[in-house]
Structures are given as structure tokens and as C-alpha cells.
Amino acid sequence: MSTYSFTGLDELRSKLATLTTEAPELLKQAGLKSMQLNVEAAAKENTREHNDNGILTASINTQASIESGQQVIKTGSSEIHGIYLEYGTGLYATGPGGSQAKQIPWLWKVESRKWAAIFGIERGESVVWYGSKPHPWLRPAWDENKDQVVEDVKRELQDAFRRFA
Numbered sequence: 001m002s003t004y005s006f007t008g009l010d011e012l013r014s015k016l017a018t019l020t021t022e023a024p025e026l027l028k029q030a031g032l033k034s035m036q037l038n039v040e041a042a043a044k045e046n047t048r049e050h051n052d053n054g055i056l057t058a059s060i061n062t063q064a065s066i067e068s069g070q071q072v073i074k075t076g077s078s079e080i081h082g083i084y085l086e087y088g089t090g091l092y093a094t095g096p097g098g099s100q101a102k103q104i105p106w107l108w109k110v111e112s113r114k115w116a117a118i119f120g121i122e123r124g125e126s127v128v129w130y131g132s133k134p135h136p137w138l139r140p141a142w143d144e145n146k147d148q149v150v151e152d153v154k155r156e157l158q159d160a161f162r163r164f165a
Contacts, residue, residue, distance in 0.1 A: 090131015
């Protein structure tokens with residue numbers, strides 16, 4: 001009968017326990033970092049050409065949360081006009097459920113100087129509006145960067161595993 005003796009198992013067990021408890025936070029931080037550097041930056045760039053005042057661009061952020069027990073990292077905006085820009089409105093709406101307009105066309109009371117000048121009217125006057133065409137800014141940012149996000153996260157985790165080895 002052969003006898004084997006192993007040394008360092010306590011140290012290995014300790015490192016594995018540490019890695020197991022720290023892995024979710026490592027994954028979260030790697031995902032946040034990559035989403036901010038790639039998707040968030042691209043989304044902000046995509047909104048600049050369609051955004052007349054910078055509010056949408058400034059509102060774009062990346063957040064981590066737990067949903068149904070799973071770590072989720074999302075990039076987006078809380079500004080309501082972000083969804084209108086992404087999916088369009090009225091006749092041109094392409095988003096989930098199509099147009100939510102109760103009536104097409106509708107009267108739009110123009111409050112901004114920019115739009116009043118575009119329509120050749122005074123602020124506070126109304127125009128007949130059929131909707132706005134979509135100008136996607138978030139989906140293209142994800143589509144163009146998702147492979148890079150996966151690679152970045154994979155590389156960060158591999159580096160972390162090497163530190164624990």
C-alpha cells in the first residue's frame with residue numbers, strides 16, 4: 001500500500017474559500033468597469049448628434065443590481081425621452097407594443113426655442129405631429145461592444161484567479 005503526503009492543502013483551501021466569497025464582487029466590478037468603458041461611452045456618443053441639450057447624454061449611466069438572485073449590470077437612462085429617441089413615436093414607433101399614442105396625428109405644443117424655430121412658429125403654438133423616427137443609441141452601443149465586454153470580464157476574472165493561485 002502506498003502512502004501519500006500533501007502539504008499546503010490548508011493554504012489552498014483558504015485561498016479557494018476566499019476566492020469563492022470574493023468572486024461575485026470581482027464579477028460585478030469587472031462587468032461595471034467594462035460596461036462603463038465600452039457600452040456607456042458608446043451610448044453617450046450615439047446620443048450627442050440627436051440630443052439638443054445634453055440632458056439625455058448626461059443621464060446615461062451603468063448600474064449593478066440583483067434581480068431574481070442574479071447579478072445584473074445595465075446601462076441606460078432614466079430620462080423618458082431616451083426611449084422615444086431609441087424607438088421612435090407615433091407612426092414611426094418600433095418599440096415593444098408599437099405606438100402608445102392615443103391618436104395619430106396629434107397636436108404638439110412647442111415649448112422650446114429650437115423646435116419653434118425649426119417649425120417657423122412662436123413658442124407655445126402647436127403643430128400637427130405624426131411622430132418621430134427612431135434614432136437608436138443604446139442597442140447599437142451594446143451590439144457594437146458586447147464582445148469586448150465579454151473579453152474584458154473574462155480577462156479581469158483570469159487575472160483575479162492568477163492572483164489567488
